[in-house]
Amino acid sequence: MNIASSPLHLMNLLGSVANVKTFARSLTSSLMQEKTFCPQHYDVDPNTGCFPPEPLPQLPRPFSFWENALAEVQGVLYLGNDESDEALDKREAGENWRAQVRSWPVIETTVLHENIRYLQKAHMVLAFIMHFYVHSTPPTEDNSPIHIPRAICVPLVAVSQALGTAPVLTFADTVLWNWTVINPELPLSADNIRYVTLLSGTDAERAFYEVSGIVELKGVEMLQIIESFMLLPNTTDYASVAKISRDLSQLKKIVEELTDIFLSIRDAVDPKAFHWQCRPWWSGAPAPSSSQPEWIFEGVPKSATVDVSGPSAGQSTVMHALDVFLDIDHRLAQKRQPAPSESNKKADTGFMERMRRYMPRLHREYLARIGDVPQSVREVANATPTLREPYNAAVAALKRLRDVHIRIVTLYVVTMSHSAPPTDIKRKIQEEGIARGTGGNEASSLLKAGRDATTRAMLKD
Numbered sequence: 001m002n003i004a005s006s007p008l009h010l011m012n013l014l015g016s017v018a019n020v021k022t023f024a025r026s027l028t029s030s031l032m033q034e035k036t037f038c039p040q041h042y043d044v045d046p047n048t049g050c051f052p053p054e055p056l057p058q059l060p061r062p063f064s065f066w067e068n069a070l071a072e073v074q075g076v077l078y079l080g081n082d083e084s085d086e087a088l089d090k091r092e093a094g095e096n097w098r099a100q101v102r103s104w105p106v107i108e109t110t111v112l113h114e115n116i117r118y119l120q121k122a123h124m125v126l127a128f129i130m131h132f133y134v135h136s137t138p139p140t141e142d143n144s145p146i147h148i149p150r151a152i153c154v155p156l157v158a159v160s161q162a163l164g165t166a167p168v169l170t171f172a173d174t175v176l177w178n179w180t181v182i183n184p185e186l187p188l189s190a191d192n193i194r195y196v197t198l199l200s201g202t203d204a205e206r207a208f209y210e211v212s213g214i215v216e217l218k219g220v221e222m223l224q225i226i227e228s229f230m231l232l233p234n235t236t237d238y239a240s241v242a243k244i245s246r247d248l249s250q251l252k253k254i255v256e257e258l259t260d261i262f263l264s265i266r267d268a269v270d271p272k273a274f275h276w277q278c279r280p281w282w283s284g285a286p287a288p289s290s291s292q293p294e295w296i297f298e299g300v301p302k303s304a305t306v307d308v309s310g311p312s313a314g315q316s317t318v319m320h321a322l323d324v325f326l327d328i329d330h331r332l333a334q335k336r337q338p339a340p341s342e343s344n345k346k347a348d349t350g351f352m353e354r355m356r357r358y359m360p361r362l363h364r365e366y367l368a369r370i371g372d373v374p375q376s377v378r379e380v381a382n383a384t385p386t387l388r389e390p391y392n393a394a395v396a397a398l399k400r401l402r403d404v405h406i407r408i409v410t411l412y413v414v415t416m417s418h419s420a421p422p423t424d425i426k427r428k429i430q431e432e433g434i435a436r437g438t439g440g441n442e443a444s445s446l447l448k449a450g451r452d453a454t455t456r457a458m459l460k461d
């Protein structure tokens with residue numbers, strides 16, 4: 001047996017002091033010889049899914065000033081265009097914090113590359129610091145670019161490249177890596193998780209991370225179903241067909257529970273706080289055509305900062321895994337019915353693929369691996385009449401989840417983008433808009449195209 005295919009060996013490699021390069025090499029050779037599918041190869045845990053099995057460790061001593069600087073900012077930094085009395089009172093403290101960041105040395109990160117958990121922690125800490133730095137900077141009259149100090153950019157790009165992810169705040173930073181357990185005696189669960197770093201400091205932001213985290217934890221059950229499909233000796237004998245049928249029915253129930261979790265957002269997250277206080281902090285670098293100040297990443301080549309559009313739950317590996325398993329064709333590459341509408345064709349059909357670049361490389365490889373099966377469950381269901389109904393029912397449940405998500409986005413993004421700021425928010429609005437990500441109407445046509453691509457996966461008689 002290739003030692004890299006032993007789960008215990010892999011967990012040791014991942015959890016303790018694993019050299020990531022050695023890990024990648026042994027991973028490649030083990031994948032070529034992989035006989036049984038092992039999620040830990042891809043840093044996917046059987047119990048916690050895309051979450052690390054335990055909270056991330058503190059960084060080693062030479063890097064603790066990053067963590068200390070991040071711990072200091074809560075309540076000190078306000079959005080740069082916030083003109084409320086509290087924000088103006090803190091302007092000087094904010095400028096001092098940013099000056100301190102500018103004075104930092106640029107430090108080598110090689111020692112962190114030996115442990116994937118250190119890399120993840122460093123990415124999370126630096127990306128949060130970068131978003132604090134940029135968005136707390138007051139705008140200038142001439143809209144001058146924001147220079148992000150090299151003490152942030154150089155190590156952030158280095159750890160991003162080692163992890164194979166984008167050098168900006170991602171879904172993994174905000175939801176997968178940004179937590180601790182409330183009770184250390186108990187394992188991670190929906191009731192035993194506390195989010196640590198918040199940009200806006202609002203209840204809305206915390207609740208958004210919590211609901212996204214609950215989706216991820218529930219999603220572990222979907223991953224187990226997907227993985228067991230991959231391990232079936234065949235997809236034609238009676239026992240296998242019966243198992244696939246049961247699993248598809250179970251998948252439908254899980255997707256229905258996810259839909260309820262999505263709906264719970266309306267009670268947990270205040271739309272105004274979400275739009276006016278949270279979203280501006282999450283924005284990534286503006287598109288070149290935008291009127292927002294440009295971000296200049298000091299000390300790193302431009303080619304290293306292509307993917308900098310900021311976090312989106314569209315980067316959730318678990319949600320992508322569901323699409324891969326059910327063979328949802330977001331790219332409109334397959335000939336399926338009903339034919340795409342004009343609006344579907346105009347929508348950004350490359351969005352989901354682009355979002356994968358914001359996942360860590362191992363999670364992206366996990367998605368590629370689960371899609372690499374001799375026959376997809378859709379093809380198996382197409383060839384097996386008794387599986388059509390449970391397959392279609394699972395797809396219909398996902399279509400309903402996307403309908404609910406669209407309603408949520410309409411409330412939180414589309415409606416709010418036409419709303420006036422609450423009276424307690426005094427903000428110099430330049431031309432509010434979400435940089436590089438998607439604004440209101442663009443988001444709805446994108447999400448409707450995804451919903452219609454889901455409908456199109458249904459098998460016809």
Ligand code: HEM
Pocket residue numbers: 208211212215262265269274311312313314315316319320402405408409412413437438439443446447450451
């Ligand atoms: C207040 C709640 C939410 C809002 C306002 C919201 C907003 C959006 C928007 C605007 C997009 C379009 C792409 C972008 O701009 O990033 C999007 C995509 C997406 N969101 Fe959400 N979202 C919310 C909650 C969630 C949750 C809890 C999840 C679960 C992980 C999620 C999963 C996704 C996925 C997978 C996509 C990609 C498109 C698709 O699969 O249909 N969203 N979301």
